[in-house]
Every structure is written in structure tokens, then in C-alpha cells.
Amino acid sequence: xxxxxxxxxxxxxxxxxxxxxxxxxxxxxxxxxxxxxxxxxxxxxxxxxxxxxxxxxxxxxxxxxxxxxxxxxxxxxxxxxxxxxxxxxxxxxxxxxxxxxxxxxxxxxxxxxxxxxxxxxxxxxxxxxxxxxxxxxxxxxxxxxxxxxxxxxxxxxxxxxxxxxxxxxxxxxxxxxxxxxxxxxxxxxxxxxxxxxxxxxxxxxxxxxxxxxxxxxxxxxxxxxxxxxxxxxxxxxxxxxxxxxxxxxxxxxxxxxxxxxxxxxxxxxxxxxxxxxxxxxxxxxxxxxxxxxxxxxxxxxxxxxxxxxxxxxxxxxxxxxxxxxxxxxxxxxxxxxxxxxxxxxxxxxxxxxxxxxxxxxxxxxxxxxxxxxxxxxxxxxxxxxxxxxxxxxxxxxxxxxxxxxxxxxxxxxxxxxxxxxxxxxxxxxx
Amino acid sequence: xxxxxxxxxxxxxxxxxxxxxxxxxxxxxxxxxxxxxxxxxxxxxxxxxxxxxxxxxxxxxxxxxxxxxxxxxxxxxxxxxxxxxxxxxxxxxxxxxxxxxxxxxxxxxxxxxxxxxxxxxxxxxxxxxxxxxxxxxxxxxxxxxxxxxxxxxxxxxxxxxxxxxxxxxxxxxxxxxxxxxxxxxxxxxxxxxxxxxxxxxxxxxxxxxxxxxxxxxxxxxxxxxxxxxxxxxxxxxxxxxxxxxxxxxxxxxxxxxxxxxxxxxxxxxxxxxxxxxxxxxxxxxxxxxxxxxxxxxxxxxxxxxxxxxxxxxxxxxxxxxxxxxxxxxxxxxxxxxxxxxxxxxxxxxxxxxxxxxxxxxxxxxxxxxxxxxxxxxxxxxxxxxxxxxxxxxxxxxxxxxxxxxxxxxxxxxxxxxxxxxxxxxxxxxx
Numbered sequence: 001x002x003x004x005x006x007x008x009x010x011x012x013x014x015x016x017x018x019x020x021x022x023x024x025x026x027x028x029x030x031x032x033x034x035x036x037x038x039x040x041x042x043x044x045x046x047x048x049x050x051x052x053x054x055x056x057x058x059x060x061x062x063x064x065x066x067x068x069x070x071x072x073x074x075x076x077x078x079x080x081x082x083x084x085x086x087x088x089x090x091x092x093x094x095x096x097x098x099x100x101x102x103x104x105x106x107x108x109x110x111x112x113x114x115x116x117x118x119x120x121x122x123x124x125x126x127x128x129x130x131x132x133x134x135x136x137x138x139x140x141x142x143x144x145x146x147x148x149x150x151x152x153x154x155x156x157x158x159x160x161x162x163x164x165x166x167x168x169x170x171x172x173x174x175x176x177x178x179x180x181x182x183x184x185x186x187x188x189x190x191x192x193x194x195x196x197x198x199x200x201x202x203x204x205x206x207x208x209x210x211x212x213x214x215x216x217x218x219x220x221x222x223x224x225x226x227x228x229x230x231x232x233x234x235x236x237x238x239x240x241x242x243x244x245x246x247x248x249x250x251x252x253x254x255x256x257x258x259x260x261x262x263x264x265x266x267x268x269x270x271x272x273x274x275x276x277x278x279x280x281x282x283x284x285x286x287x288x289x290x291x292x293x294x295x296x297x298x299x300x301x302x303x304x305x306x307x308x309x310x311x312x313x314x315x316x317x318x319x320x321x322x323x324x325x326x327x328x329x330x331x332x333x334x335x336x337x338x339x340x341x342x343x344x345x346x347x348x349x350x351x352x353x354x355x356x357x358x359x360x361x362x363x364x365x366x367x368x369x370x371x372x373x374x375x376x377x378x379x380x381x382x383x384x385x386x387x388x389x390x391x392x393x394x395x396x397x398x399x400x401x402x403x404x405x406x407x408x409x410x411x412x413x414x415x416x417x418x419x420x421x422x423x424x425x426x427x428x429x430x
Numbered sequence: 431x432x433x434x435x436x437x438x439x440x441x442x443x444x445x446x447x448x449x450x451x452x453x454x455x456x457x458x459x460x461x462x463x464x465x466x467x468x469x470x471x472x473x474x475x476x477x478x479x480x481x482x483x484x485x486x487x488x489x490x491x492x493x494x495x496x497x498x499x500x501x502x503x504x505x506x507x508x509x510x511x512x513x514x515x516x517x518x519x520x521x522x523x524x525x526x527x528x529x530x531x532x533x534x535x536x537x538x539x540x541x542x543x544x545x546x547x548x549x550x551x552x553x554x555x556x557x558x559x560x561x562x563x564x565x566x567x568x569x570x571x572x573x574x575x576x577x578x579x580x581x582x583x584x585x586x587x588x589x590x591x592x593x594x595x596x597x598x599x600x601x602x603x604x605x606x607x608x609x610x611x612x613x614x615x616x617x618x619x620x621x622x623x624x625x626x627x628x629x630x631x632x633x634x635x636x637x638x639x640x641x642x643x644x645x646x647x648x649x650x651x652x653x654x655x656x657x658x659x660x661x662x663x664x665x666x667x668x669x670x671x672x673x674x675x676x677x678x679x680x681x682x683x684x685x686x687x688x689x690x691x692x693x694x695x696x697x698x699x700x701x702x703x704x705x706x707x708x709x710x711x712x713x714x715x716x717x718x719x720x721x722x723x724x725x726x727x728x729x730x731x732x733x734x735x736x737x738x739x740x741x742x743x744x745x746x747x748x749x750x751x752x753x754x755x756x757x758x759x760x761x762x763x764x765x766x767x768x769x770x771x772x773x774x775x776x777x778x779x780x781x782x783x784x785x786x787x788x789x790x791x792x793x794x795x796x797x798x799x800x801x802x803x804x805x806x807x808x809x810x811x812x813x814x815x816x817x818x819x820x821x822x823x824x825x826x827x828x829x830x831x832x833x834x835x836x837x838x839x840x841x842x843x844x845x846x847x848x849x850x851x852x853x854x855x856x857x858x859x860x
């Protein structure tokens with residue numbers, strides 16, 4: 001029997017507890033698969049006394065997570081503290097500097113500091129693994145970094161945030177409004193008390209930045225991502241989507257185009273017959289387009305104790321098996337600077353919903369503005385009549401450029417008969 | 431720059447040509463990802479003069495594939511000859527014996543001789559990689575063997591043969607019969623002149639045997655698989671499936687139950703809302719159920735030059751990166767003997783279609799027989815009336831045991847008013 005791989009875990013929240021449970025419950029199975037036992041020897045968390053339903057007896061306890069990096073009983077450091085900076089970053093740096101492989105579930109850390117951390121890992125000659133940072137139980141990092149390594153990837157599109165997908169699915173199924181469903185999701189524990197990271201698209205954007213860096217071999221500047229969340233999606237938009245044969249999903253999309261790469265997180269209208277449109281509830285999904293493989297579609301649980309622990313332990317097993325893949329799929333010296341195409345130059349079709357006063361001439365004014373900006377319509381929907389009152393009008397454009405649509409919408413919003421800020425949702429794929 | 435990894439390829443059909451094209455076209459990209467160039471140095475094929483649209487200049491040519499195993503210019507042997515025995519097996523054995531890593535796309539070879547080959551690879555301390563053997567461009571071997579390595583897998587279910595899925599999809603979409611669509615598929619090159627390996631389920635069974643061995647860590651005796659193909663599926667069955675909210679798919683299913691494992695390839699009724707039901711045309715898909723990860727669903731192109739070459743080259747890149755995973759996910763000494771539950775003990779719901787003479791008393795006879803065998807019905811369909819003539823009757827059972835259904839059907843078939851052999855299609859998941 002080979003000697004055990006000794007693991008030190010920083011952060012004993014849901015995921016940390018899950019990792020300890022998994023390693024205990026599947027100890028025998030994992031020993032045969034990894035070729036050696038994997039044992040937790042040290043932990044660090046804020047509160048030593050909290051009952052986590054797991055035994056911490058016999059483990060080295062560190063009040064300061066940083067000291068895990070130098071614990072002589074630790075071969076691999078697992079960072080589950082979270083947050084892009086602070087103790088998580090300090091521990092990651094200390095572990096790599098000490099020549100210890102690092103496993104992390106921290107998407108913010110990787111999205112914001114992934115390249116310097118990769119350089120540190122290269123210098124130390126150790127693994128930096130982060131399967132759990134993106135899409136939980138779906139091994140999408142492995143699929144991209146290894147399984148599709150022979151391919152030039154042209155596009156990555158995914159449902160990367162389960163909270164948003166749960167809210168959008170519930171809004172559709174129960175015909176309810178955003179605020180109402182969000183409140184329920186918070187009560188059920190599917191959304192945080194401060195839900196902004198999820199519902200404003202930041203969490204999905206962190207994951208997208210990681211996938212894009214890996215897919216394209218580029219250094220991604222996180223501030224270059226276009227990020228919109230789902231706060232402005234209304235029950236009305238969802239009903240119209242249904243009528244037009246679409247589902248509204250919060251997508252993260254990274255595309256390689258001739259002009260550069262496009263990086264955006266926003267609600268999108270997805271045709272119902274596309275696999276990604278059928279992904280409901282808390283599930284995540286990712287579609288990867290490789291030039292030789294063709295489309296590869298992955299779906300599974302994107303969060304939660306079990307799926308995230310599954311990903312963390314897969315990374316630890318890789319380390320036990322001496323698997324060491326370049327952090328970004330290639331040595332950091334090969335990474336290119338990303339040339340990001342601004343959203344204003346996005347080309348695609350658009351769903352536009354206006355709230356207008358039902359009176360003669362409104363539609364003529366709206367369509368004249370669209371014509372002035374070279375925007376042609378594929379379809380138009382107006383239901384019912386209510387002379388003198390507010391009615392919704394839905395316009396679906398042919399493919400056009402985003403800056404043209406923005407300018408036209410600003411002019412349309414200024415029309416007296418247009419009552420609210422128009423809703424604008426991109427149609428994907430175009 | 432590290433020295434190149436030198437590849438010898440046996441078999442220059444569609445896949446072999448694709449691998450050579452891919453390695454040439456993406457040479458620079460692959461060098462950065464693999465950390466060293468990957469170069470084809472030697473080939474073997476039956477006909478040296480055939481124009482394959484690729485240059486073989488400067489490569490060592492071997493009339494006998496076996497001599498690739500001892501070519502001093504070859505570091506990795508890629509076996510693309512096909513067939514479970516003969517030259518493919520001889521080359522695989524020779525390569526491993528000579529201490530050369532082996533990459534193969536050969537599902538029959540792995541399904542029938544996978545364990546002794548793994549032992550040979552272990553003895554030599556080299557990799558035996560076979561991503562391309564199952565589901566083409568979908569990296570399902572990597573997902574199972576590495577990505578989900580922390581999980582106990584309870585179930586694997588997949589659409590593993592693109593030819594069958596194309597035929598079933600076309601039958602549904604165009605409301606045509608099997609023989610008719612098969613003839614078209616052959617003309618289009620989607621089905622072989624002798625299509626039996628595909629349409630009788632043997633190809634899917636080879637792939638299922640590999641997935642099951644990997645998922646459960648067991649030695650699979652291929653002859654223990656229950657295998658049915660799609661020859662007996664009629665346009666009528668497909669129409670009834672549609673009416674009942676199902677799609678008919680040829681599935682490969684491996685399940686871990688208390689009584690042992692269940693291994694079967696057969697047409698199945700899948701509820702339309704399940705992801706696997708929406709996989710149409712030549713696409714493949716696999717659903718993996720892990721105890722921590724939850725369900726992981728993968729979909730992509732299961733065959734063809736590009737997708738298969740993508741998988742072969744991913745394996746070669748793994749070897750260039752010094753990745754070496756136990757062939758069956760664990761050392762062969764850890765593999766258990768499989769205890770396979772016979773299909774007679776399968777429990778599930780069934781779709782039964784009878785062709786009966788429309789006359790009083792038939793249904794009473796049929797339902798009395800079902801009652802005698804403890805089989806209860808969930809629904810019954812009969813359309814139209816044609817006194818004295820043949821009409822179809824469809825029965826959907828509640829969950830019951832296969833041997834009860836078989837015995838009951840034998841008695842029902844013997845009734846004078848029952849005209850053809852009944853159609854029996856399992857409903858999945860139960």
C-alpha cells in the first residue's frame with residue numbers, strides 16, 4: 001500500500017463538510033481508484049465549536065488558515081474559504097509558495113487572480129486544480145482542459161448559476177413575478193440573504209471568465225465582461241417568450257470571432273428545441289463547440305454539498321494519481337492577451353418589449369425610428385386593445401448590431417407614448 | 431522545446447485520416463497544450479497507393495501493422511484497425527509488450543479483451559487509452575474514470591449508436607417504416623452495407639460493456655449482456671409512443687442493484703421530458719448517476735472523422751502530458767467479478783402492442799391472462815373499430831417482473847384472435 005495523500009482543508013462550510021463526509025464514506029473506493037488512501041489530516045475554520053455533523057477528532061486544527069500551508073502533515077491544501085481576496089488568496093499563494101498542490105472551489109479567486117496563481121503553481125511545479133469552481137458536479141474543467149484538448153473552441157455557452165435558473169424556471173412555471181419568486185427562493189435557502197452576486201450575474205461571470213480563459217488560452221480581464229442579471233425580467237417577458245417559442249435563460253457566453261472574443265452574461269431568449277432551453281430548476285449546463293469534436297453538451301447539478309464535494313475530491317484524486325495539467329491548459333507564457341469585442345459591436349437578433357399608450361400613430365413612430373437605424377423586424381406582437389391605456393408591444397428584430405439597437409431604443413424611450421423603459425433581450429444563438 | 435512525441439498509426443480509414451489531418455492542422459495549438467510537439471512518424475494500412483487526401487511522405491510505412499510495435503521511431507501506437515481479434519488484438523498486445531503506450535478506438539477489442547489488455551498495460555507500466563471507443567466526441571471515458579472518480583455510480587444509460595438513433599428519429603419525423611429508412615440510411619452512408627452490428631445492438635453493447643466495467647469496477651463478461659436491436663420497431667409503435675408521451679430510443683443501460691448488475695441494450699420508451707428523449711439524429715448521449723455528483727448528462731457527436739479524431743488525439747495529448755490513469759479506473763487486481771442479473775428478473779413497466787381480431791371477448795381473454803400473472807395495467811389504447819378485422823391494442827403495465835410478462839405474452843400470443851407476435855418495449859426509467 002502506498003502512503004496516504006494527506007489533505008488540509010480550509011473552510012468547513014457546506015462544501016468543506018461535504019468533502020470530509022465523502023472522503024470518509026467512500027474511503028475504500030477512493031483508495032482503490034487513487035492507488036493510495038486520501039486522508040484529511042488538518043482543518044481550519046472560524047468556529048471550532050460548531051456542530052457540523054462530522055468528527056474532527058485527531059485532526060490538526062488551525063485558527064489561522066495560512067498555517068495550513070506549512071503544516072508538515074499536509075500534502076495538499078484545499079481552499080474552501082471563498083472570496084477573491086483576503087485569507088483565500090493569501091492561503092492559495094502561501095500553499096503554492098510552499099510547494100503544496102492547491103485545490104480550490106473559488107471562482108472569484110480564479111477569475112480575478114488566475115494567471116499569477118498559475119505562474120506560482122508553475123514555478124513550484126505543483127498542481128492548481130479548480131474543477132469545483134465551475135458548474136459543481138459537471139466536470140467541465142476536465143472536459144475543456146483535457147477531453148477537448150485537440151480542439152480549437154469557438155464558443156462556450158452555459159447556464160452557470162442555479163439560483164437564477166431556479167428563479168426563471170419558477171417564474172415561468174408558476175407565472176409569478178421576479179421579486180415574489182426571489183423572496184421564496186431566499187426562504188428556501190436557494191438564494192442568499194444578499195442575492196446580488198447571483199441575480200446580478202457576477203457569479204456566472206466569474207465562471208464564464210474561467211471557461212473563456214481555458215477555452216481560448218487567453219488572459220481574461222474580468223472587467224471586460226459585459227454583465228447583466230435577471231432583476232428586470234418580468235412575467236410578461238416570460239409569457240411572450242413562451243408564445244414566440246423561446247425560453248429565457250441567464251447565459252454566460254464566450255465566443256471567438258474574427259474581431260476578437262465576445263464575453264457576456266445576460267438573459268437570453270433560447271429557442272425551445274435547443275438542449276440548453278430544456279435545462280430547468282437549479283441545474284447547470286454548458287455547451288462547448290470544438291472544431292473537430294462538434295458540439296458537446298453537459299448538464300448536471302451546479303451547486304450543493306454533494307456535487308461540489310464530488311468535484312473537489314476528483315481534483316484530489318487527480319493529484320494522488322500524479323496528474324498535473326497546465327493550469328490554463330497551456331503554460332502561462334503561451335497565454336495571449338484577450339482582445340475583447342465590446343457589447344456595442346455584438347451582432348444578433350433582439351427581443352424588444354415596449355409599454356405604449358394604445359393610440360394611433362405610435363407604431364408608425366416606433367417603426368420609423370427602427371428603419372432610420374437600419375433595423376428590420378422579423379415579427380411583431382400586440383395582444384388586445386385598450387384605447388388610451390398602456391399595452392405591451394413586442395418586436396423581434398432580424399440580425400443587427402447592438403449599438404444601432406441601443407440608439408434606436410433611446411429614441412423610442414423618449415417618445416411620449418412610450419411609458420416604461422423598454423425591455424431588451426438578446427436571442428441566442430443568433 | 432521538449433522532444434516530440436512520435437506516433438505510429440495502424441489503420442488509415444476515416445478515423446486514421448482524421449487523426450493525421452487534426453495533428454497537422456492544429457500542430458501549434460497542440461504543441462502548446464501538450465507541452466511538446468506530437469508528430470506522426472509511422473503508419474500501416476492495407477493499400478499504400480490509395481489517395482487519402484493526406485500526405486504520407488517521410489513516414490515509415492509498415493505493410494504489417496505488428497511491426498509498428500517495434501519501430502524505433504514510434505513512442506505511442508494508435509490502433510485504428512478495428513475488430514475484436516486478428517491484427518488489432520495482435521498489435522495491441524505487441525505494443526504493450528514492447529512497453530509502448532496504446533491508444534485505440536476499438537470498442538469490440540476493449541469489450542471482449544479489456545481486462546487482459548489492462549493487465550499487460552499495468553505490467554509494462556504504460557497507458558492504454560480508449561476515449562474514442564465510446565461515444566466519439568463526448569469525453570465520457572474521462573468523465574467516468576476521472577471526473578466522477580469520487581462517486582459510486584449507480585446507473586449509466588446512453589444512446590450509444592448514432593445509426594440506430596438516426597433511423598428511429600427519421601421513422602418518427604417522416605412516419606416511415608424501418609426497412610425503408612434503413613435503405614435510405616445505407617444509401618447516405620449512415621449505415622453499413624451489412625448493418626447488423628449497428629441495428630442489432632451489438633455496437634451499442636460493446637460500448638455499454640466498457641462503460642459498465644469502468645462505472646462499477648467489474649469484469650464484464652460480454653456474453654452476459656441482454657441485447658435487442660431495432661429491427662422489430664414499427665411506425666405504429668412510434669406513433670403510439672408519441673401519443674403516450676414517449677420517444678423510442680435504443681438505450682444501453684447498466685444498473686447497480688442489490689441483486690447484482692443489470693446490463694441491457696434494447697429499444698426503450700423514454701418520457702419526452704427526459705433529456706435523453708430529446709437527443710435526435712446521429713447524436714449520442716450518456717446519463718451517469720453518481721451518489722455525490724447527482725445525474726451528469728453528456729451529449730454530442732458519437733461518430734465520424736472529426737469527433738473520433740478529437741477523442742484519439744485527446745488520449746495522445748494525455749500521454750504527452752504524462753497522464754496515466756488505471757485502465758479500468760482501478761488496478762485490475764481490484765476488479766470484481768460481475769454478478770449480472772438476468773433480464774428475466776428485470777423489473778419495470780412495459781409497453782405491449784397486440785394485433786387482434788376486432789371481436790367480442792378478446793380483451794377479456796387478454797386481461798384475464800395478465801391478471802393470472804399478477805400484471806396490472808396503467809393504461810390501454812384502442813383506436814377505431816373494424817369488426818372481424820385486425821386492430822392494434824396497446825397496453826401499458828405498472829411495474830412488474832419481466833418473466834411474468836414473458837410468460838403472459840406467450841399465452842396471449844397463442845390466443846386465436848391474436849394475429850402477430852406482440853411488440854414488447856420496456857419503459858425507461860421505470
